Amino acid sequence: MNLPGTGIIKGMVETARNFVGSYHDPERLTTIEYPEERLTQPENARSFPMLIFDDDPVKGLRCVACKICEKECPPQCIYIVQDRDERGKPRKFPRIFDLDISVCMSCQICVEVCPFDSIKMNTEFELSTDDRFGRLLLHRDDLAKSNEYYHQIHATEAAEVDARLADEKAKAEAKAKPAAAKPASPVPTAAKAAAPAQPAAPVKSPAADKPAAKPASPAEPAAA
Amino acid sequence: MRPDSAEPDLSALSTGDLVVESPAAVPAPPPPATSGFELTPKPATAPDADRGLLEVAIGPHHPSTHGVFRLNAVLDGERIVRFKPVFGYLHRNHEKIGENGTYLSAMPYTDRLDYFCSLSNNWAYALAVEKLAGLAVPERADYIRIITAELTRIQNHAALIGFLLQELGAMGTPLMYAFREREKILDLFEALTGARMMCNYLRFGGCRCDLPAGWLEECRRVVEGLPRFFDEFENLLSTNEILMARTQGIGVLPPELAVSAGVTGPMLRASGVNYDLRKVDRYGLYDRFEFRVPLGEHGDVYDRYMVRILEMRESAKILQQALREVPGGPIVDPKVKLRNFRPKAGEAYGRLESPKGELGFYLISDGSTNPYRYRIRPPSFINLTILEDMCQGLTLQDALVILGAVDIVMGEVDR
Numbered sequence: 001m002n003l004p005g006t007g008i009i010k011g012m013v014e015t016a017r018n019f020v021g022s023y024h025d026p027e028r029l030t031t032i033e034y035p036e037e038r039l040t041q042p043e044n045a046r047s048f049p050m051l052i053f054d055d056d057p058v059k060g061l062r063c064v065a066c067k068i069c070e071k072e073c074p075p076q077c078i079y080i081v082q083d084r085d086e087r088g089k090p091r092k093f094p095r096i097f098d099l100d101i102s103v104c105m106s107c108q109i110c111v112e113v114c115p116f117d118s119i120k121m122n123t124e125f126e127l128s129t130d131d132r133f134g135r136l137l138l139h140r141d142d143l144a145k146s147n148e149y150y151h152q153i154h155a156t157e158a159a160e161v162d163a164r165l166a167d168e169k170a171k172a173e174a175k176a177k178p179a180a181a182k183p184a185s186p187v188p189t190a191a192k193a194a195a196p197a198q199p200a201a202p203v204k205s206p207a208a209d210k211p212a213a214k215p216a217s218p219a220e221p222a223a224a
Numbered sequence: 225m226r227p228d229s230a231e232p233d234l235s236a237l238s239t240g241d242l243v244v245e246s247p248a249a250v251p252a253p254p255p256p257a258t259s260g261f262e263l264t265p266k267p268a269t270a271p272d273a274d275r276g277l278l279e280v281a282i283g284p285h286h287p288s289t290h291g292v293f294r295l296n297a298v299l300d301g302e303r304i305v306r307f308k309p310v311f312g313y314l315h316r317n318h319e320k321i322g323e324n325g326t327y328l329s330a331m332p333y334t335d336r337l338d339y340f341c342s343l344s345n346n347w348a349y350a351l352a353v354e355k356l357a358g359l360a361v362p363e364r365a366d367y368i369r370i371i372t373a374e375l376t377r378i379q380n381h382a383a384l385i386g387f388l389l390q391e392l393g394a395m396g397t398p399l400m401y402a403f404r405e406r407e408k409i410l411d412l413f414e415a416l417t418g419a420r421m422m423c424n425y426l427r428f429g430g431c432r433c434d435l436p437a438g439w440l441e442e443c444r445r446v447v448e449g450l451p452r453f454f455d456e457f458e459n460l461l462s463t464n465e466i467l468m469a470r471t472q473g474i475g476v477l478p479p480e481l482a483v484s485a486g487v488t489g490p491m492l493r494a495s496g497v498n499y500d501l502r503k504v505d506r507y508g509l510y511d512r513f514e515f516r517v518p519l520g521e522h523g524d525v526y527d528r529y530m531v532r533i534l535e536m537r538e539s540a541k542i543l544q545q546a547l548r549e550v551p552g553g554p555i556v557d558p559k560v561k562l563r564n565f566r567p568k569a570g571e572a573y574g575r576l577e578s579p580k581g582e583l584g585f586y587l588i589s590d591g592s593t594n595p596y597r598y599r600i601r602p603p604s605f606i607n608l609t610i611l612e613d614m615c616q617g618l619t620l621q622d623a624l625v626i627l628g629a630v631d632i633v634m635g636e637v638d639r
Contacts, residue, residue, distance in 0.1 A: 007463030014460045015397060030404050042411075044436060046418035072563065074321075074329035107332030107424045112432070113563055121418065156436075 046121035062118035069110035291634030322598035352574025352585035357567035430556025475626035489581025494520035
């Protein structure tokens with residue numbers, strides 16, 4: 001049996017070591033003064049989703065309003081209305097894309113299921129506001145972020161996505177070329193096939209498995 | 225130290241009305257207590273109906289209850305006569321949500337069960353679904369799962385011991401030491417999964433994404449620093465006289481009672497029962513690693529503390545072995561579809577050794593995209609059921625320490 005009190009003294013020595021260490025050992029200095037100092041976020045960090053556009057913040061949106069993310073979102077925080085032209089024909093563009101970040105739980109499933117690499121996770125976290133209904137319901141224009149911004153926050157992932165999109169675009173063009181070359185007369189159809197090459201994958205029915213079965217996660221750059 | 229009720233009386237094994245009664249004492253019910261006091265003491269425990277029993281509701285908002293959780297204590301002075309946990313304040317309909325959504329959409333919700341150990345929860349759910357659908361997991365994915373699960377165990381135990389010491393009155397210091405270390409592990413999780421706590425990382429048949437560049441080196445660095453932390457933590461606490469006085473002989477859980485109440489995890493092992501699913505089921509690739517299962521002798525709070533410390537050391541050993549030999553290859557079964565995932569009709573129960581005990585998911589599939597039945601066996605909920613048995617006859621301060629050592633997270637208890 002030890003002398004009574006030795007255990008406490010041993011613990012005190014440990015705290016003293018930490019206290020003294022905090023003056024010179026960076027291992028013991030674990031906190032930073034947040035608003036002034038900031039840690040760099042890891043590349044994989046995620047907060048809430050955003051929509052990627054290529055050139056124009058409205059016309060260049062990659063989103064085609066296929067509503068897969070709306071359907072798959074576990075807490076159902078996405079609301080999409082597809083745009084229609086003057087004659088009421090649906091356009092591959094979201095007229096409304098609302099995302100309630102007071103409901104969103106940042107699970108990233110929308111990102112994984114999106115076949116068009118259109119929705120990605122933002123890393124912005126300073127989102128507190130006193131306007132519960134206005135600022136926590138993000139609309140399409142709040143969500144739209146440029147591809148350059150995406151490259152800034154998730155460099156590796158964005159490079160993979162760009163490579164994959166370029167690859168798919170090249171494949172789609174290669175497919176469209178022989179189709180256009182063989183039958184001379186149906187040029188309009190061939191042009192139509194080549195025109196939506198920007199989102200690359202064909203959009204026949206949003207529920208089709210094909211585009212979704214292909215992993216949208218950054219995990220399989222080699223497989224894709 | 226411990227009063228006589230420690231012997232596992234058969235009536236004490238019931239988890240219903242837990243007041244120990246001797247079968248011989250069946251006198252007429254005593255008249256109601258004086259002055260409109262509604263609580264009629266049980267005849268066997270309170271032969272003297274006049275003694276003033278005091279009913280105190282601790283919680284639901286009380287810092288020592290680990291969340292929104294109420295303890296209805298009936299006190300005789302400072303001694304506990306009855307101790308009823310009341311929970312459900314954090315009920316979120318988790319099981320029904322799991323049944324109404326797709327298999328994948330339940331995965332992020334499992335993060336929120338025991339929010340300290342989201343990666344273990346993910347794994348338990350993935351295990352159940354993989355069993356249901358008959359999926360194989362690539363070797364690399366299994367290694368990643370083991371690494372993340374063991375890191376989870378370490379940070380859970382470290383944080384728990386910190387909280388336990390907080391309840392003993394060690395204001396801040398042990399908790400902050402634990403959190404300093406937990407922070408490093410959470411940083412690893414953030415770099416890997418994108419989130420510190422709500423990781424949502426595992427997928428059926430593998431993991432969501434591969435390890436980022438440099439993650440393994442960073443992880444090795446953290447794991448190498450862990451033994452130093454354990455030594456420091458033990459120097460700080462293990463021989464501390466105050467800790468020993470407050471925990472040794474307190475809250476003794478006899479192994480018979482522990483087994484018959486279905487207690488699992490460090491609580492069960494502290495009572496000396498050698499039951500660790502990593503050894504029993506050998507799920508994942510745990511049979512490849514060498515580690516021991518620490519067991520307690522007395523089943524008191526100190527043993528629970530010590531078992532957790534030793535488990536952290538064993539986890540660090542597993543981590544060192546796993547990090548040495550992470551194989552290459554795919555991280556997910558490419559045949560598994562993310563959407564329209566429909567396992568064949570059937571049922572499966574997947575379980576694993578989560579830091580708190582046996583975490584199981586029971587799923588029934590009817591062949592559609594969502595489970596027909598989705599049921600969770602939450603370890604901390606079941607470990608909580610014997611709280612009153614452990615607290616019988618002790619003082620209120622001891623009861624809070626015992627509660628702290630049960631290691632509950634209300635997200636998992638209430639679901």
